[in-house]
Amino acid sequence: xxxxxxHLDCGTMCPYCERLLTGHGSWTAPARMVCHVLLIETPSEGxxxxxxxxxxxxxxxxxQRLGQAFTALMxxxxxxxxxxxxxxxxxxxxxxxxxxxxxxxxxxxxxxxxPDFPHAQVHVFAPEHRAAxxxxxxxxxxxxxxxxAHSPRWMVHPLGGERWNGFEHLxxxxxxxxxLFMMPLVGHTRGHTAVVVRxxxxxxxxxxxxxxxxxxxxxxxxxxxxxxxxxxKAVQTLPRERVRNQERLRTLVRDQAGAISVFCAHDPxxxxxxxxxx
Ligand SMILES: [Zn+2]
Numbered sequence: 062x063x064x065x066x067x068h069l070d071c072g073t074m075c076p077y078c079e080r081l082l083t084g085h086g087s088w089t090a091p092a093r094m095v096c097h098v099l100l101i102e103t104p105s106e107g108x109x110x111x112x113x114x115x116x117x118x119x120x121x122x123x124x125q126r127l128g129q130a131f132t133a134l135m136x137x138x139x140x141x142x143x144x145x146x147x148x149x150x151x152x153x154x155x156x157x158x159x160x161x162x163x164x165x166x167x168x169x170x171x172x173x174x175x176p177d178f179p180h181a182q183v184h185v186f187a188p189e190h191r192a193a194x195x196x197x198x199x200x201x202x203x204x205x206x207x208x209x210a211h212s213p214r215w216m217v218h219p220l221g222g223e224r225w226n227g228f229e230h231l232x233x234x235x236x237x238x239x240x241l242f243m244m245p246l247v248g249h250t251r252g253h254t255a256v257v258v259r260x261x262x263x264x265x266x267x268x269x270x271x272x273x274x275x276x277x278x279x280x281x282x283x284x285x286x287x288x289x290x291x292x293x294k295a296v297q298t299l300p301r302e303r304v305r306n307q308e309r310l311r312t313l314v315r316d317q318a319g320a321i322s323v324f325c326a327h328d329p330x331x332x333x334x335x336x337x338x339x
Contacts, residue, residue, distance in 0.1 A: 064239055065102040066260055067152065068336035071114025071145045072096035072170060074135040074327075081288030084276070091136060094327040096170055097335075098145055099267060100152070100159075101258060103239045107160035110181070111256045111267050112326060113145050113174025116208070120144055127169055128202060135170070146177035161237060165269025165326065166253040167193040172208045183213040184234055186245055189252025190217045192298075203250075203296070218243060226313050226321075231257065246271045246310070248303025249296065255310075265335075266323045270296075272307055275328050280315035283307075 074094040079086035096114030103109060120141045124132045141147060149156060156178065163184040164171055175183060193204040222232035232243040240259030247253050249270040256267040273293055276284040297303045314323050324331040
């Protein structure tokens with residue numbers, strides 16, 4: 062069963078400053094970050110989205126919708142053509158062809174497109190659903206109830222699945238026969254998960270916000286630009302788990318290079334490489 066996989070950037074962000082966020086370049090110019098979304102064509106289960114980036118309402122009025130703090134810091138580019146809603150149609154599909162959405166987590170830059178696909182089933186890891194529906198005071202700015210005010214068709218997934226490559230749980234998705242799995246990688250948020258999908262003879266792992274810069278996956282000399290390292294710590298929920306899961310991911314990259322491609326949600330170089338190859 063072969064899957065056709067499209068890599069979409071559903072929300073370019075241009076936070077200052079390039080030097081802090083990439084480790085090179087200018088101190089005053091903005092950096093570029095993407096919202097890396099997968100659109101997967103399955104043989105019998107319609108289209109599947111992995112994450113949704115920013116949605117139509119976010120693009121129409123970023124400050125009001127996403128909050129002034131997020132908008133000032135991340136500087137999302139308000140481009141209605143970049144939404145998953147627009148890109149799905151630009152590829153010749155109907156919006157309702159998207160039958161499933163798997164979210165790595167429910168932060169505002171990953172869940173923004175949910176209201177644009179009200180009929181899709183939304184797969185989320187149970188601890189994430191709980192954290193987002195009843196957010197702690199600290200978590201309130203990252204989870205926006207207006208992004209799920211349309212009452213999505215949630216499918217909340219408990220922990221389960223088989224061991225796989227050093228990870229405890231490779232969780233199949235009921236109702237989806239395709240080679241698509243959730244692989245919990247908590248830390249950034251309480252119920253953060255990676256999504257694992259077979260792409261021909263290799264596996265793709267969408268690691269969400271388990272890391273932010275490709276340098277962090279360097280098996281020999283992992284590194285992150287200073288601004289990224291600071292940011293990751295500022296927005297983490299479970300610090301020890303985050304660091305441990307990053308290590309496990311790095312081990313996987315080292316041991317399975319060639320058979321597995323790992324990428325995160327926001328690194329533009331990873332995105333360009335995969336989107337260019339696909
Ligand atoms: Zn994010």
